[in-house]
Amino acid sequence: MINYKTYLIFLFGSLAVSIGLQMLLPWPFGLMAALAIFIVFPLFLRNRALKRMGGMGSDSGGGGFFGQSQGVKYICLACNNRFKGGICPRCGSKMKRADF
Numbered sequence: 001m002i003n004y005k006t007y008l009i010f011l012f013g014s015l016a017v018s019i020g021l022q023m024l025l026p027w028p029f030g031l032m033a034a035l036a037i038f039i040v041f042p043l044f045l046r047n048r049a050l051k052r053m054g055g056m057g058s059d060s061g062g063g064g065f066f067g068q069s070q071g072v073k074y075i076c077l078a079c080n081n082r083f084k085g086g087i088c089p090r091c092g093s094k095m096k097r098a099d100f
């Protein structure tokens, strides 16, 4: 979904900018600005990629790398049932492990 080349350009670009910010701004403002860039850039790229797809796939649950965390399934340790949510619907056990 995200163009790999664009991502690398953004990554190195933001790296260069953040290094520049370390020199321009006193600690911890440079660090905070650099962190903000590293958080905002991926979000920006993701939003742009979603817009390019016309919203398709964004609500299907499988949004690639970013969507994985939303679709976590668990496997019940008591009865091996696969389920979503906190408690196993088959046996009511809370003992579970994440299934990726």
Ligand SMILES: [Zn+2]
Binding pocket: 076, 077, 078, 079, 080, 081, 088, 089, 090, 091, 092, 093
């Ligand atoms: Zn169970």
